[in-house]
Amino acid sequence: MALRLYDTATREVRDFVPLEEGKAGIYVCGLTVQSEPHVGHVRSAVNFDVLRRWLAHTGYDVTFIRNVTDIDDKILAKAAEQGRPWFNLAYAMHGELTRALASINVLPPTYEPGATGHVPEMLEMIERLVERGHAYAAEDGSGDVYFDVRSWPSYGELTGQAVDDMEPAEDADPRGKRDPRDFALWKGWKKDSEPETAAWPSPYGPGRPGWHIECSAMAGKYLGPAFDIHGGGVDLRFPHHENEQAQSRAAGHPFASYWLHNAWITTAGEKMSKSLGNSLQVPKVLERVRGVELRFYMVSAHYRSHVEFSFEALDEAAVGFRRIETFLDRAAADGPVAVGEVPAAFAAAMDDDLGTPAAVAVLFDTVREGNRTDDAAERATSAGQVRAMLGVLGLDPADPAWGPQVADDAALVAAVDALVAGLLEQRAEARAAKDFARADAIRDQIKAAGIVVEDTPAGPRWSVDDGR
RNA sequence: GGUGGGUUGGCCGAGAGGCGAGGCAACGGACUGCAAAUCCGUGUACACGGGUUCAAAUCCCGUACCCACCUCCA
Structure with a gap:
């Protein structure tokens, strides 16, 4: 049997047919590096890591791209709150994310592009969209550039929504949009409230990229105009993935063949919000169980099931x-x-x-x-x-x-073995003499040192009690 | 208003017309001096009400409750 995957776009399980025999290109939306990652964040990474490993196991040559969003409204806001440069916050949180993922054995992606490193690619794509009549510079002089939703008839196809049925965006700041559903490709620099470091030069004036465009541009750069699988959390289906697809296709790229979305981990029936405190941050949880155990917990549920x-x-x-x-x-x-x-x-x-x-x-x-x-x-x-x-x-x-296991240290194992062997010999003598009180006392003594003794048909066996 | 998902035994968690997935817990048994580990056995679960069918947790209709998304959330 060949691999079959549930494709969000078609809402059915379909045979996986790669664009190129034996190869698989995957793009996964990573995190906005604005705060410490919690267990909810890393579920997505674990789910797609399993996909990747299974593809590799079954012989595919996998190119796996997972981005980080390292510039956006929330990063700017949080950095301002904390009184530090936005790029320092993003960099630090990126480091936390990398450590958290390593601690649950998520393989590093083939490449992990960041938005700030791909502004030229994004501008190039925006330019193409403007030329093709699918994007326009805001008429209010804000420096924003918007995608023209009405110009793209299949807008809404990924999530099965009709533009007219969508709740009109209660966008606090419609800033020169032709339609309230139009979304930003480029955001003009707001001199009075945003640091100069958060602006890049562009034909539309200084500014920074909109959220969705980064994924379109980076997926295109590293995987080509058409690639196999695009993944992310369910919440990203709309607007993020809908917009990515609309932009990319409007720019002439076929884009992803399959869309995969993982479900949430919630607490108390509610979404694990980033403001929920730190008890569920990965390092915190790993004070209670080992990384391998946390990963096992996640893998035990299906990726499309809410946990x-x-x-x-x-x-x-x-x-x-x-x-x-x-x-x-x-x-x-x-x-x-x-x-x-x-x-x-x-x-x-x-x-x-x-x-x-x-x-x-x-x-x-x-x-x-x-x-x-x-x-x-x-x-x-x-x-x-x-x-x-x-x-x-x-x-x-x-x-x-x-990480290193106790059993990996041969010298230590030999030393403990020698010490325990002597005690086990005494215990064996006690047992032979039916002096079970003494035998058990010796076993307890060994246990107090953190070593568990079990009797097997082949004789007693000791192991380190590492909380397992 | 639109779109999508959910409700399974004490707990977690699969399945998607017919044979009780699996794990944790519990109980009984085997093994053991006692343990530990392991094995064997033990459950009349599918939100509710109708319907279709020889057969429904699974399909259909209705009801209730829950959740997600609807323009910068994994």
Whole structure:
């Protein structure tokens, strides 16, 4: 079975047919770097990271572009509030975002373009739109340039809306628009309220780019006029993606073949607003669970399903994930586990619009099979499959992306092993003498040092209790 | 007003006409000196009211409630 994806534009699951055999070009709308990222923000990144890994796993050569919006109204406003330059705020928050994504093993994109670095490309596109009669400079001398919605008959096609049915924008500042639904391609510099650093020269006077144009220009630059998949959060469908598509097509670009949108993570039934406080910021959440566990929690739900975030559910997910890790540890005791093949049921689940919940079910089924058998070779096969599946989901505990593991330090392991071995010997003697009180006391003593002892048919085994 | 999505067992979370996805929790059993880990077993879930059908959580009609977007939100 080949990959099938739900395309927002057609509202159905369709076979994925790339423009070029064996290649996939993906553009994902990243973040406006205005504040610290919270778990809601990074869900989108995790979802599209899974898409990317699955495409790569099935043999595609993937070009993955994820932008950052590093200049916009909110950045300017927040920076002004905080009394620091907007570019410093954007740069700092960009750094936070990069760290947050790395901590949940989201692969760096092929390239991460920023709006401020692509003003010439945007101006070029605006110019073309003006020439073609789809954009106009505001007649009020504001320096704004607007896209002329009425000039593009298929405006609204992405979200299935008719222009006349749209709620007239209660735009506080209609500033010379021909139609209230027209949107800004270029925003003239407001001398009295905006820093000079936030303005770039243009044929329409100094100003800065509108929001939507950056994605059209950057997608075109790095992926070409036509590319395979465009992704982002559901809220971006309108106006952002509708506008992107209208601009690009009006400029003569076919643009994206498929549109994918991930659903929200909410708290208390409400959108995770950026002003909600910091308890759900990624570093905060990672004080409670490990990055791999947070990622597992996200991957356990389908990307198009709304998730109601709760720490209880997060903790449960973490417990489930540890079961998988425990199995891998067990298998590793027989010898190194090589990454194997993904089971057919897993591939079928992933091919069906990235059915990660069903894929995770296969993961657990495979763990159970591996735990059930007494045969080390069979167990190794299961473990290899488990590692392959985890790899696709970006959850392989052995991935160096999760940082150094205790078990990686061979000298330390040997030292602890020597110390524990002596104690275990005493415990074995006590057990042989049926002095179970003493045996348990020794086990407790070891446990107090943070080391868990388990008895197996092959004898006692110790492991570091790292909260798992 | 327009557009789209949702309501599934104690909890999380899939499925989209017929076989109880999976996880967490709980209970029983096996293994163990006791544990731990693991395995086996245990559930008459699909917001409500009608309808279609041999068969409906799934399709249709209606109702209720919730959510998102409608011009700079992942």
